Amino acid sequence: MRTLIRNLGAIASGDIGAPFADGDEILIEDGRIAAVGRALAADREVGQVIDAHRSTAIPGLIDSHAHPVFGDFTPRQRTIDFIESGLHGGVTTVMSAGEVHLPGRPKDVVGLKALAIVAAKSYQNLRPAGVKVHAGAPILELGLEEHDFAEMAVAGVGLVGEIGLGSVKTGAQAAPMVAWAKAHGMIVTFHTGGPSIAGSTAIGADEVLEARPHIVGHVNGGTTAMNDDDIERLVATDMAIEIVQCGNGRAALHAARTAEAIGGLDRVILGNDAPSGTGVIPLGILRTMAHLAALGGIAPEMAIALATGNTARVHGLDVGVIEPGRAADVCLVDAPIGSAASTALEALAIGDLPGISMVLVDGKVMLGRSRNTAPAARAAEIVGGGPPAAGH
């Protein structure tokens, strides 16, 4: 099955080192991007043709910090279909930062391992609304030993939920566990800033520097931010720096500007930190991109890369960049009707949220016009082809 997206006005690649791809077409074969360029279908049979009407292609967005539990229900906000609603905000991949909202979440070692393994396996078996959810992110508790990490890794657990929400809170407590998790191939996030829930404690730069996780979780707070000095000390490392929607907006700008000033924007990733007390925010990643672009001086194509290619690199995912070989997770976006901007990137630069007119996951059209964004001025549409004949 081949799909051709043609008549693109721009392709924001998601690759922060080359944020624009040259060309006006994307060719998709069997769910993967086969080529990016011009006149790609000249001598090839195409099953489906999408006319982008000069709108912009961006990679499907990756939410680096979510708190799912099971399926598409969040006990925290008693809301169903929040992941499906996020797809209407362009999010095609979701990374769990811990299934902390499970009612009665077990805190003993056997229980927390069991939860992580069930969450990992259940989302491997289920894509809510087609969204790729990577979950099974254990909250670290005192008493875990290396063989526990080995057991979880073998069972498919590839993440460690944000450290600090359990009884492991200090750098000294976390450091050996982070080393074990890394040795078994798991990607580790450390909560920073004030506590998000009663019973946990504030975590500053010293704890994170001692533990050396892969990701500095919500450097702008979830929701209470560290002081500027601590933010600067963590941005100055080689760790990934996560900025979230459900955090402090001023601290987000300070972290982004600090990263850009030292040439570290390639380590900045974006998350929602929802569902949470702040809510369920289907447009949260788009809002964070617009915030950084319009108020933080980050070029819109770079803001897109923070929410796509950067996160994919940190987590080793085959999505997030529009380039041959990657899974064909693509959003077609334009300035919203009524915006002072005339393209999606110009919209981000002035703080408007782009309108989404189509989202593809693995090359399959998951939705047309988003019900959550404002309508795109120019909307992509399927203009030709269809499923290829049987046996083709």
Ligand SMILES: [Zn+2]
């Ligand atoms: Zn947190």
